[in-house]
Amino acid sequence: MSQPDLDPAVEAKSTTFDSPADRSVKVPATGKGKGRAAGTPAAPAANPNLAVALQASTFRAKSLRLDVDVTSAVSPVLIDIYWGDGSTSNANTHGSNSLTTEHVYSEVGTYTVKVTVTDTVNQTSAENSVTVITAGSDFTPYNPTRLLDTRDGTGAPKAKVAPYASARVKVGGYGTIPAGVTAVALNVTVTNTRSGGHVTAFAEGTHRPTTSNLNYEPGQTVPNLVIVPVGANGYVDLYNGGWESVDLLADVTGYFTRSAANGYTALGPERFVDTRTGLGTLKGQVAGYGTFSTKIAGNRGVPAGAKAVAVNVTVTNSESDGHLTVFPTGKAAPTASNLNFATGQTIANSVIVPVGADGQISIRNGGWSPADVIVDIVGYYSPDSVSAYLPFDPERVQDTREAKKPLPGRHYSALGLGDGDRHTTGFVMNTTVTNPKGAGFLAVAPDPNTIADYNNGTDVEVPNPTSSNLNFTANKTVANLVQAGRGSTGVIDFFNWSDADIDLIVDVFGIYVDN
Numbered sequence: 001m002s003q004p005d006l007d008p009a010v011e012a013k014s015t016t017f018d019s020p021a022d023r024s025v026k027v028p029a030t031g032k033g034k035g036r037a038a039g040t041p042a043a044p045a046a047n048p049n050l051a052v053a054l055q056a057s058t059f060r061a062k063s064l065r066l067d068v069d070v071t072s073a074v075s076p077v078l079i080d081i082y083w084g085d086g087s088t089s090n091a092n093t094h095g096s097n098s099l100t101t102e103h104v105y106s107e108v109g110t111y112t113v114k115v116t117v118t119d120t121v122n123q124t125s126a127e128n129s130v131t132v133i134t135a136g137s138d139f140t141p142y143n144p145t146r147l148l149d150t151r152d153g154t155g156a157p158k159a160k161v162a163p164y165a166s167a168r169v170k171v172g173g174y175g176t177i178p179a180g181v182t183a184v185a186l187n188v189t190v191t192n193t194r195s196g197g198h199v200t201a202f203a204e205g206t207h208r209p210t211t212s213n214l215n216y217e218p219g220q221t222v223p224n225l226v227i228v229p230v231g232a233n234g235y236v237d238l239y240n241g242g243w244e245s246v247d248l249l250a251d252v253t254g255y256f257t258r259s260a261a262n263g264y265t266a267l268g269p270e271r272f273v274d275t276r277t278g279l280g281t282l283k284g285q286v287a288g289y290g291t292f293s294t295k296i297a298g299n300r301g302v303p304a305g306a307k308a309v310a311v312n313v314t315v316t317n318s319e320s321d322g323h324l325t326v327f328p329t330g331k332a333a334p335t336a337s338n339l340n341f342a343t344g345q346t347i348a349n350s351v352i353v354p355v356g357a358d359g360q361i362s363i364r365n366g367g368w369s370p371a372d373v374i375v376d377i378v379g380y381y382s383p384d385s386v387s388a389y390l391p392f393d394p395e396r397v398q399d400t401r402e403a404k405k406p407l408p409g410r411h412y413s414a415l416g417l418g419d420g421d422r423h424t425t426g427f428v429m430n431t432t433v434t435n436p437k438g439a440g441f442l443a444v445a446p447d448p449n450t451i452a453d454y455n456n457g458t459d460v461e462v463p464n465p466t467s468s469n470l471n472f473t474a475n476k477t478v479a480n481l482v483q484a485g486r487g488s489t490g491v492i493d494f495f496n497w498s499d500a501d502i503d504l505i506v507d508v509f510g511i512y513v514d515n
Helices: 007-011 451-456
Strands: 016-019 025-027 051-059 063-071 076-082 088-094 097-104 110-119 124-133 138-149 166-170 183-191 197-203 214-216 222-229 235-240 247-257 263-274 291-295 308-316 322-328 339-341 347-354 360-365 372-382 388-399 411-415 424-434 440-446 470-472 478-485 492-498 503-513
Touching: 007 388, 016 124, 051 110, 051 124, 063 076, 063 110, 076 097, 088 097, 138 166, 138 183, 138 263, 138 322, 138 347, 138 388, 183 197, 183 214, 183 235, 183 347, 197 222, 214 222, 214 478, 222 339, 222 347, 222 388, 222 424, 222 478, 222 503, 235 247, 247 347, 263 308, 263 388, 263 424, 263 440, 263 478, 308 322, 308 339, 308 360, 308 478, 322 347, 339 347, 347 478, 360 372, 372 478, 388 411, 388 424, 424 440, 424 470, 440 478, 470 478, 492 503
Parallel strands: none
Antiparallel strands: 016 051, 025 124, 051 063, 063 097, 076 088, 076 110, 110 124, 138 247, 166 235, 183 222, 183 247, 197 214, 197 235, 263 372, 291 360, 308 347, 308 372, 322 339, 322 360, 347 470, 388 503, 411 492, 424 478, 424 503, 440 470, 440 492
16 A cells, blocks of 8 residues: 655646736726726826736646736736636736636647736736647547558668667658647557567657566567657657567557547446457357457447547457457458467457447457457547546656565555545556566456545455456566556555466556546
């Protein structure tokens, strides 16, 4: 049990917009002032230095803090604020003075804030304005498309990525993806590995973080979903942290911009499909090169207007090597893949997939033999969802290796990531299990208790997980992206569903915020 502090990472994403006093413009003002007849214009010399300086700073996803600095003769002053979204507010002061006020926009976007200050005695006014851009981003789904494949020269020279070097992935300006995109959902795959190592995704032009997104061993093909900021030049870098060359693939399924599009709503998690039991589809394994579809939008709490869904897909009982591809129903299966598996392997990966026009998604078994497929939904993106994404530099909130206290089997770790902060509605995390002493799976789910409940001994029993996020075997390191909702308390549990100890690493890459 712990309560990591994400505030510094969130505050680091604040942006300031200034408009100094010398940009103030005098505007005509008439009206009833003290000692002045109604409708009489002010004398030209009345309060000649009247001006207003503005400094606006963003915080959270859609909130703005505005500092108003008034320069005036000693006289009553009315301050009128026009927030740029149709709403207004006002205040009164006397002579030169300063005030700070806050505003929450209903949508992310670009707004022009105008402030008018009026000397109510001399009927003299001045105004100033500042254009602001909210910090949060909305999501736009993109039909799964391969942006990078170093094996055949897609998006980069046909060559393996050298040790301790990076491959560049063009995102902003590719296809219909606009320039200025803030973050992107990429499925990154490493293959043709000859040593152990890791891959780190980061915005080009920024400092490479010390965290990793996926880990690999010799001979492995390993995928993982990343939600990664995009550099100002539109590129993402994929760093090969191994001592041998590797091939890298990257498939896009959506992107984030600071324009109103689709917000996020966290769910459950809840199991939607299990071919082993017939949940959400016909009972029985998916045939080799076979495809099935399942209803998502307009089903079991997901609204019909959902444009994309965040799911965790697991393959098990596979009878051959292969891969899974998840795509919107009504579209042809793309060449992109979401999950690679070996014969008999149980492996999971997070997926963000657009929803077809009929509200369904399709899943294709790219292996030549049957396999079972499990789908757990963790959230959806829709125009009516209010939470915007706020990415920040990766923040490591747990590493059991540092404390030399592995997470025991059949136990869970409780992290108060959003405890006491009801406006943070979800978390984007990379979870890594390393040094496992046996086979099992990791499950991530909201906790009904607060940190105070645990401290006071008033905590209630936590229900066993009904879904999984990543599967592991003895002595293997496995990572997977997790999108977890805050639940009712903001405390998130990480269950070690095995009979042996594991080490757990949790890195937070961003949060969803409703204000």
